[in-house]
Amino acid sequence: MKFFEPLFRPFAAWLRPLALASLVANVALIVTGAAVRLTDSGLGCPTWPRCTDESYTTTAAMGVHGVIEFGNRLLTFVLVGLAVACFFGALGHKPRRRSLIWLSVAVGFGIPMQGVVGGITVLTHLNPWVVGLHFLLSIALITVAYAFWRRIDEGDGAPAPLVPAPIRALGLLTTLASLSVVAVGVIVTGSGPHSGDRGAKRNGLDPAAISQVHADLVFLLVGLSVALWFALRAVQAPPAAVRAALTLVVVELAQGLIGFVQYFTHLPVILVAAHMLGAGLVWTATLAVLWSLRERPVLSPTAAATTAPAQEPVPAA
Known part of the structure; x- marks a missing residue:
């Protein structure tokens, strides 16, 4: 892991702004999802994971509805990029904290899960219960992203x-x-x-x-x-x-x-x-x-040592 520390260091220096950007982007996903629904663009890309049976991107024939739906899908890549940056930042954070790493992993795995549920909404022709689950997953992601952002300034x-x-x-x-x-x-x-x-x-x-x-x-x-x-x-x-x-x-x-x-x-x-x-x-x-x-x-080194489990004595040879 030490070999990669120079790579992680810049992300660690910007960890708090990156975490805030991840939180804001997950809130923004609600707004772009609303734009899809309110413009009747929910089936602008009528299938998933492709946008059409032949293309992963929208086509001119699909008009503005295809552009809006495909644009909402593209935001997923922004969220993934921010999640990866936060993960690198958590790895480079000094001292390295397991809680931050696991929270960044939770955000990172939640985003593709959200994408899969979004795909199911398309495949079920916008079943309202699946659409509702899609929104509630955004609420769950906001929760984890907020926890990650706040835990940066906290102790363990x-x-x-x-x-x-x-x-x-x-x-x-x-x-x-x-x-x-x-x-x-x-x-x-x-x-x-x-x-x-x-x-x-x-x-x-x-x-x-x-x-x-x-x-x-x-x-x-x-x-x-x-x-x-x-x-x-x-x-x-x-x-x-x-x-x-x-x-x-x-x-x-x-x-x-x-x-x-x-x-x-x-x-x-x-x-x-x-x-x-x-x-x-x-x-x-x-x-x-x-x-x-x-x-x-924040635990002092002395407090951390006293809370650590005692090691078994090593028998003499």
Whole structure:
């Protein structure tokens, strides 16, 4: 491995910007996916892994829909490139940390898995449940990419709480509510008119009824987030935690406003796209709150030595 260290060193020097770029690109994948669906370009490339039966790239005969769908596929290569760069950076990071390496590997393997699910959506003619899984995989990738980015500046000590246990429980409850809002929002999308292709099936659920469930969960999430913000201020939590909670509330209110406006204006594509971007931002802001409630201290060499397992004595010859 030492032979390759000069190769890894430049990536290690830029590891934090690379990790942030990977996170941003995974959020951007939601937006490009929305563009595919909202322009009815979901079958712009009607097969997979090729774009047509004869070509891996779009053709002039496929028009703008082929360009949009193929452009979304190309973003996968950008994500893979960033994941490889982050992996090299994790290998070159000093001190080398196994946690960073494994997180970079998780991001790297998640991207082709996302591509395969995207291919299945095409092969199943945009089945709404498969399309929903495609979106939820993006949420999972954002989670891992965010963890990788934040772990760069942390130590490898055991997580130490920064707030009392009831506040941490409220933070976990808020996180579960946020994930529920995202998941039900996916189901709402599967019942709505923007299927990605005019001939694609919908999930058969009543859009009004499932939208009401989604709205109820949004109210619950906003209430929990506001309560968490007040609770953090009451216990004089670290300023970073208070700011993270306030940011989450602001992002949720903006996302909720977009959601209500798009519903009552019959889902104009520009607002639907903004709402999908907002879903990624709400989840990222939720992760920021969760991260701010604890810290991982840097282990000193002495502490690391005392926590290492004792070696068996070597018998005398």
